[in-house]
Amino acid sequence: MSNMMPEQSRREIILGLFPKGGAAKNIVTKLKGVVGQSMVFKTIKDFKEKDKTKRKPSTCQASIRTRPMVKRIREKIRRDPRRSIRKMAKEESVSVSTMWRLCRKDLGMIPYKKQRRQTLSNATKVKRQGHNLGNHQSEPWD
Known part of the structure; x- marks a missing residue:
């Protein structure tokens, strides 16, 4: 619910109530559900210490992937x-x-490395098929 209102608007509301004798706890109870407790205390602290009403803009680094x-x-x-x-x-x-x-x-690319595999020769295939013939019982459908 508190995300629906821009942060600057919420700060203005808090600072509007503060000079009128509103203690931080009273402001929290008045604005319950609109503004969180921590935001009220931080806003008032910033206002008292630095007399500032706006937050410092974020300093995100510019992307390297231009x-x-x-x-x-x-x-x-x-x-x-x-x-x-x-x-x-x-x-x-x-x-x-x-x-x-x-x-x-x-780029939407998926880098991969081709992996080499050993292939079966015809002689090996026949040899492997011979192994399987002795192990199987008669088929259930016979």
Whole structure:
């Protein structure tokens, strides 16, 4: 219910009630269900200490996986699909996990390594079929 109203509006309501002699506990009871107790106490604390009514904007880091980088990597993989993610990460000066995420999420690729397997020769197939003939009892449908 408290998520329906923007945070700044909730702060304004709290600070509107605070100077009118409203103690923090009284404000919490008045705004029960609209604003949480911790938000009331933090807002009043910020207002008393720093006289600020707004929160500090978040300082998120800019993404390393930019469009030009995605384009460069797509071209590198197009030229040589067997390119190593580690080598590309080193060339671009990013972490291996970033390069892995770029290949998976941004390019929609699923990197894999082909695994070689031993195939059965005709002689081995015949030999294996011979093993099974002696072990089986007569079939129930016979």
